[in-house]
Amino acid sequence: NAGVMQNPRHLVRRRGQEARLRCSPMKGHSHVYWYRQLPEEGLKFMVYLQKENIIDESGMPKERFSAEFPKEGPSILRIQQVVRGDSAAYFCASSPWASGRDLHEQYFGPGTRLTVT
Amino acid sequence: DQQVKQNSPSLSVQEGRISILNCDYTNSMFDYFLWYKKYPAEGPTFLISISSIKDKNEDGRFTVFLNKSAKHLSLHIVPSQPGDSAVYFCAASPYNNNDMRFGAGTRLTVKP
Numbered sequence: 413n414a415g416v417m418q419n420p421r422h423l424v425r426r427r428g429q430e431a432r433l434r435c436s437p438m439k440g441h442s443h444v445y446w447y448r449q450l451p452e453e454g455l456k457f458m459v460y461l462q463k464e465n466i467i468d469e470s471g472m473p474k475e476r477f478s479a480e481f482p483k484e485g486p487s488i489l490r491i492q493q494v495v496r497g498d499s500a501a502y503f504c505a506s507s508p509w510a511s512g513r514d515l516h517e518q519y520f521g522p523g524t525r526l527t528v529t
Numbered sequence: 530d531q532q533v534k535q536n537s538p539s540l541s542v543q544e545g546r547i548s549i550l551n552c553d554y555t556n557s558m559f560d561y562f563l564w565y566k567k568y569p570a571e572g573p574t575f576l577i578s579i580s581s582i583k584d585k586n587e588d589g590r591f592t593v594f595l596n597k598s599a600k601h602l603s604l605h606i607v608p609s610q611p612g613d614s615a616v617y618f619c620a621a622s623p624y625n626n627n628d629m630r631f632g633a634g635t636r637l638t639v640k641p
Contacts (some may be wrong), residue, residue, distance in 0.1 A: 414571065418572075453633055454631035455618065455631035476587070505572070518629075519575070520574065521572045522571050523571075
């Protein structure tokens with residue numbers, strides 16, 4: 413998973429504050445995926461983005477969560493008015509192509525651990 | 530809705546022996562399956578995959594077996610090495626769909 417950068421690695425927010433998580437994909441990758449891992453649970457898909465487009469956001473909570481992947485700069489996962497239940501590890505992954513039958517690899521970043529106090 | 534299940538949260542094996550990690554799924558639309566390995570404080574790393582047109586895929590010490598009728602797949606590591614100690618996630622997705630579902634993971638410990 414070398415090359416996919418996420419920052420910060422640890423983020424502490426009080427209830428009601430905003431959290432911004434950043435993901436810089438591997439060089440040459442134009443597809444970004446965000447996942448959330450709640451304690452004792454597996455990774456859960458949140459959103460899939462290409463440059464300037466949201467392709468699939470079926471895993472995103474309906475409120476308070478948003479994501480973007482601008483033409484320049486990292487992808488941002490934004491959580492407004494955080495609550496304790498948002499505490500989790502958030503992983504970003506990137507790939508150079510859309511997921512498909514034979515090209516189904518995603519390279520993960522180290523994750524951002526969000527703690528809401 | 531846990532569509533991908535790894536029922537064993539942990540597994541301990543002796544170095545040199547075989548490690549078998551199991552995964553069950555419920556969604557018959559899944560047709561691509563992957564295993565990821567995760568070390569503490571790192572992101573998951575892709576390990577091996579298999580599509581539904583196959584029942585076995587081998588890569589070095591790692592072999593994945595798929596039993597479509599039972600909706601079951603397994604990862605075999607032989608011989609196991611202490612460096613294999615990590616959490617292993619099973620993942621599945623429908624063809625051409627980005628909604629990859631992960632299991633909860635199995636922590637493998639390989640004792641020297």
